[in-house]
Structures are given as structure tokens and as C-alpha cells.
Amino acid sequence: MKSERKVENMGIISRDIGVDLGTSYIRIYLKGHGMVLTEPAVVAINKITGEVLAVGKQAKEMLGRTPDNIVAVRPLKGGVIADFEATKMLMSELISRIIPKSLFSKPRIVVSIPSGITDVEERAVEGVVYGSGAKDVFLMEEVMAAAIGSKLKVEVAEGTMIVDIGGGTSEMAVLSLGGIVASNSIKIAGDALDNDIVEYIKKQYNVIIGLGEAEEAKIQIGAAMASMTDEKMTIKGRHLVTGLPQTITVTTEDLIAAMSDSIKEIARVLKLTLEQTPPELAADIMERGIVLCGGGAQLKNLDRYISEITGMPVYVAETPTDCVIKGVGSALENITVLKKATKTKRK
Numbered sequence: 001m002k003s004e005r006k007v008e009n010m011g012i013i014s015r016d017i018g019v020d021l022g023t024s025y026i027r028i029y030l031k032g033h034g035m036v037l038t039e040p041a042v043v044a045i046n047k048i049t050g051e052v053l054a055v056g057k058q059a060k061e062m063l064g065r066t067p068d069n070i071v072a073v074r075p076l077k078g079g080v081i082a083d084f085e086a087t088k089m090l091m092s093e094l095i096s097r098i099i100p101k102s103l104f105s106k107p108r109i110v111v112s113i114p115s116g117i118t119d120v121e122e123r124a125v126e127g128v129v130y131g132s133g134a135k136d137v138f139l140m141e142e143v144m145a146a147a148i149g150s151k152l153k154v155e156v157a158e159g160t161m162i163v164d165i166g167g168g169t170s171e172m173a174v175l176s177l178g179g180i181v182a183s184n185s186i187k188i189a190g191d192a193l194d195n196d197i198v199e200y201i202k203k204q205y206n207v208i209i210g211l212g213e214a215e216e217a218k219i220q221i222g223a224a225m226a227s228m229t230d231e232k233m234t235i236k237g238r239h240l241v242t243g244l245p246q247t248i249t250v251t252t253e254d255l256i257a258a259m260s261d262s263i264k265e266i267a268r269v270l271k272l273t274l275e276q277t278p279p280e281l282a283a284d285i286m287e288r289g290i291v292l293c294g295g296g297a298q299l300k301n302l303d304r305y306i307s308e309i310t311g312m313p314v315y316v317a318e319t320p321t322d323c324v325i326k327g328v329g330s331a332l333e334n335i336t337v338l339k340k341a342t343k344t345k346r347k
Helices: 084-098 119-131 142-149 190-205 211-221 252-275 279-288 302-310 320-333 335-341
Strands: 016-021 025-030 034-040 043-046 052-055 070-073 108-113 136-141 160-165 170-176 179-186 232-239 245-251 290-293 314-316 342-346
Touching: 016 084, 016 320, 025 084, 025 320, 034 084, 034 320, 043 084, 052 084, 084 119, 108 119, 108 142, 108 320, 119 136, 136 142, 136 320, 142 160, 142 170, 142 179, 142 290, 142 320, 160 252, 160 279, 170 252, 170 279, 179 252, 190 211, 190 245, 190 252, 211 232, 211 245, 211 252, 245 252, 252 302, 290 302, 290 320, 302 314
Parallel strands: 016 108, 108 136, 160 290, 290 314
Antiparallel strands: 016 025, 025 034, 043 052, 043 070, 136 342, 160 170, 170 179, 232 245
8 A cells, every 4th residue: 555645536635534643653444434544643844944844754764864054853653643743744744645735625533542641642632633634523543433343243242352552651451341451551562662772782782773673673573471482582772882883683582581571461451451341241352362463463472372361362453553543444434333432522
């Protein structure tokens, strides 16, 4: 799928847009056309003029490489908005790629939000979405969207559990009869794991590596627990003592050690959520299993690790990174689901 896809010549263009406002990636769904855009949540700005120079993939490539007059930032941190103006610029640019502003006045937008955010953080999301050109804003909790996008039967009187491990937050919830029975959210997820790897390599090898290198190592050879093979990977960084470029070889065992504490904390909060669940629903989950989604769900052996910790079957959702936006899209396409699963905010 192309990251820049302007929806043109498709008959009447819908004004209904769904947005997965993730810490690492922003995904956009257009009613009647499906998911039409996925871009890194990064924006590059000229500090002198305030001009947006690049967004998405192009801006991400600038991280750590910009001159003094340009700043490339990730405006969402820990699942919430850290830089209001930069987020608004990013959203406006991405939405304009889907629906040129000259065609319509303002679209209706459904946007996913972490379940654990405060009222102030929720209002910040509303402000950004309105500022990017929305007529009406519908807020949808990520865990509900992820459950719907994972094709879980959230409307029935049975317990289902979803664990969404994104870039900034890990969220877990037990759902029944279309509502959230128990949920928890922690700011330990993909970004925290990348930082863990950076710190571990700094301590063990006296080498500083970038977050991009850490993320790539996590994807290529990272794991939550050991398996039969211990893979290796060469990464580049800068030696702490000499200050010179340095190449080192890290192993899966290194990455397991680096990420161990964070993964244990995610598992602890998951178990806490199960403890807060009524016994009848816990029995349902024991039978049906726990579903993992989000980019973090792709970490090798994470499903096996959580299964061993909880004693329950654990499954990774099909296309785990797209579960939230698929759930948001389902709400857009079905007015009944939209009314039940979202909060309406109108100017």
C-alpha cells in the first residue's frame, strides 16, 4: 500500500475518516475505501519559519540528522499528545493527502484514544482533531477498537480479553456485552523496549546506538524468551570512550536480557487485569484465550511467555498492527457500532 494515496475519481468521496493516532504510526481509514494511509508519527519543522518540511516516513528518516534550523520530532509520547502544534500539523497534512481541502468543508472523524488517558489529555486529542479540520469528532477507546478489529465477539455475554502493545502504551482489557469490564494501561511498550536495548548495549559494550538501530535489532532477532536458536546481528554505533564509530555483534540472548524487566511488567499488569475480572468472565477467557495485537505482539515468543505466566492460551491477532484501525473502520461503516463504541464531541 502506498503511503501517499489521494482518493480521487472514486465517485462520491466520503467525509467520514477513521484515525488510529498511535505513538509510532498514524493510520487513516476512509469510509467505503478501507485503510488508505499508514505513516510514521513524525514531523519535521523549520524552527525559524514554522513551516512543515516533511511528515511521516520522510520526516522519520531525518531523526537525529537535522541541522540547527530544522527539528524532526515525534509529537506523541506514551500514547498521548506531547506537542500540540506539531501533532495538529501532522494530522492536517495527512488528512489533506486523503481528502483535498478544496473538495469538502470539514470531515467527520473517529479517532482512537488510550483507555487510561486523563480528561485533559482527552481534550487535547479533541483539540488537535478539530484543529486539523474536523466537523464532528468521535472518540473510541483503543482496546474496544482493537477487539472489534481482531474480530472478537464483544457484544455477547461472554468474556474476551485483548492486549494491545503499541509504541507508547500497552493496554489490556476484558470485554463483555459491548463494554469494558476491567482494563489497565501502562506506558511500557515498543518504545520502552527500544530504550531498554540502547541502555543495555551502552552498559555491556560501551557503545551508544540510535533508537532506529535498537528497533531494527528488536524486530530482526528480538524475543521475549529463549528458543532453540540464538540469532546474531551486527549493529553500528559510537564507542563511549574513543568517540569513534564502532560495529558490534549482538545476540537474541542480549536482547532478551535487555527487555526482560519491561516484559515482566507488561505481564504483571496483564495478570492484575485478570485478577480484577469476575470469575465467570475469567472462565470464558480460560476457554477462548487472550488475544495480542499491536506492533509489540509481533515480538518472538511473547505469546508463549504470556501463556506460561498466566496458564491461559494466548494468540496473536491476524495483522496485529492493523487491529485498531480496522475496529475504527468497522465503527465508521456501521452506525450502530459507532453509537455504542464512541463518545460524540461536536463543536
